[in-house]
Amino acid sequence: MAQEPFTVRWGILATGGIATTFAKDLLTNPATRSVNDVRHTIVAAASSSSESRAVEFLKDVGAPTSAKAYGSYHALAQDPNIDVVYVATPHSHHFQNAMLCLTAGKNVLCEKAFTVNAAQARLLVEKAKEKGVFLMEAVWTRYFPLSVKIRELVTSGKIGTVVKVNADLCINGSTDDAEKLSFSDKHRAVNMDLAGGALLDLGIYTLTWVFQILYLCQKAPADGSGKEKPKILAAIDKYHTGADALTSIICHWPKQRTMGIATSSWRVATTPDGEGSPAAGPACRIQGTKGEIQVFGPLYRPTMYRVIMFGGERGVVEEVECPIPKDPKIPGVKGEEELGWGHGMFWEADEVARCLRDGKKQSDLLTWEESIVIMDAMDEVRKQGDLVYPQEIESDVYDEKSPLNGSS
Numbered sequence: 001m002a003q004e005p006f007t008v009r010w011g012i013l014a015t016g017g018i019a020t021t022f023a024k025d026l027l028t029n030p031a032t033r034s035v036n037d038v039r040h041t042i043v044a045a046a047s048s049s050s051e052s053r054a055v056e057f058l059k060d061v062g063a064p065t066s067a068k069a070y071g072s073y074h075a076l077a078q079d080p081n082i083d084v085v086y087v088a089t090p091h092s093h094h095f096q097n098a099m100l101c102l103t104a105g106k107n108v109l110c111e112k113a114f115t116v117n118a119a120q121a122r123l124l125v126e127k128a129k130e131k132g133v134f135l136m137e138a139v140w141t142r143y144f145p146l147s148v149k150i151r152e153l154v155t156s157g158k159i160g161t162v163v164k165v166n167a168d169l170c171i172n173g174s175t176d177d178a179e180k181l182s183f184s185d186k187h188r189a190v191n192m193d194l195a196g197g198a199l200l201d202l203g204i205y206t207l208t209w210v211f212q213i214l215y216l217c218q219k220a221p222a223d224g225s226g227k228e229k230p231k232i233l234a235a236i237d238k239y240h241t242g243a244d245a246l247t248s249i250i251c252h253w254p255k256q257r258t259m260g261i262a263t264s265s266w267r268v269a270t271t272p273d274g275e276g277s278p279a280a281g282p283a284c285r286i287q288g289t290k291g292e293i294q295v296f297g298p299l300y301r302p303t304m305y306r307v308i309m310f311g312g313e314r315g316v317v318e319e320v321e322c323p324i325p326k327d328p329k330i331p332g333v334k335g336e337e338e339l340g341w342g343h344g345m346f347w348e349a350d351e352v353a354r355c356l357r358d359g360k361k362q363s364d365l366l367t368w369e370e371s372i373v374i375m376d377a378m379d380e381v382r383k384q385g386d387l388v389y390p391q392e393i394e395s396d397v398y399d400e401k402s403p404l405n406g407s408s
Ligand SMILES: NC(=O)C1=CN([C@@H]2O[C@H](COP(=O)(O)OP(=O)(O)OC[C@H]3O[C@@H](n4cnc5c(N)ncnc54)[C@H](OP(=O)(O)O)[C@@H]3O)[C@@H](O)[C@H]2O)C=CC1
Pocket: 013, 014, 015, 016, 017, 018, 019, 046, 047, 048, 049, 050, 053, 088, 089, 090, 091, 093, 111, 112, 113, 138, 140, 188, 194, 201, 300
């Protein structure tokens, strides 16, 4: 007899844009993506502004009517029916909010960028270890079947030895006024109080592509000394708010003799003609000694890759479309309701479910160690670019009563 799928009961902390998208993905039928070993339900949501906002959120995403609405993050963290909390606040809040939940003994999936700095990330990991709970940074792209396939191609040696990865993620917020972006200065993209800027918001994805190829796929030495970590060379150009609007990073692994170049900006576009079109060329090039893999679409949600070989097999040998499956029973985005819903965040949720089912405290595809190495790299980029956030959000002192945790 077929086994019942393992069901995860989610609590959603915050009710903004990505919380809505993620929650709707949780409620899609896993069979629409050919998954039948795990499934998800939402048992609670919390808003720092009011209980009524949480009620409205639960209704909007189509959560079961039994789901509880809380007007405080503290109350959510204490709910005994929640298996895992999804933290969906701005970067500035991740450390305090995730710590609130871990301290209460909750498993946590925390949005990217994991924290403001590496010291905060290390403390979250220590707390997860102390409490014996699961913790993962929500870099959804790593769990796309497209990413899994590309990592397989790289480790199989298909394109020879990978020497260089170029990854670009730019979203055009420019206006006719060269000094002004289209966002308000208060928007989390550029607001220093919310740890805004291209690096923490977009650069985390370009670094994800560099790291999932040149670090995750790196063979660890037999002497147990661990994988080589990169040296960082970076340049930052700031917006008038103080946040970075244009950031370039070179990650150099001298012993591997590899480099990753990661660029991100709010002032130009990687895909100027729209998300789905390949006309602008690849957003990521993974260059090996025998060929290369090109990734198309915005690097947080790529939907196509191409394998191009040199020598005997010369030319494009594979072009693979990887559409995001949709659940026809859940209305799609406004104006395209009939197309159904599916954004691609369900794959990371499935990974969380499998880790919880199997008693794992971290994901093999984004370990605590790798999240910290990436945060260390981002600290170094900010150091070289002289980008420091306000003390309240750079602080690594956990305070349950911090304003960042809202009122209790
Ligand atoms: N994986 C992905 O594709 C994406 C990830 N993200 C990440 O998700 C996180 C949230 O982004 P997004 O949903 O776009 O942001 P929003 O501004 O849409 O939502 C953030 C939510 O956080 C809560 N919040 C608490 N305090 C504050 C505050 N001082 N200012 C603003 N919001 C506050 C609010 O919910 P409430 O009042 O109900 O508590 C708010 O709705 C970020 O870390 C971002 O990097 C964002 C977009 C895409």
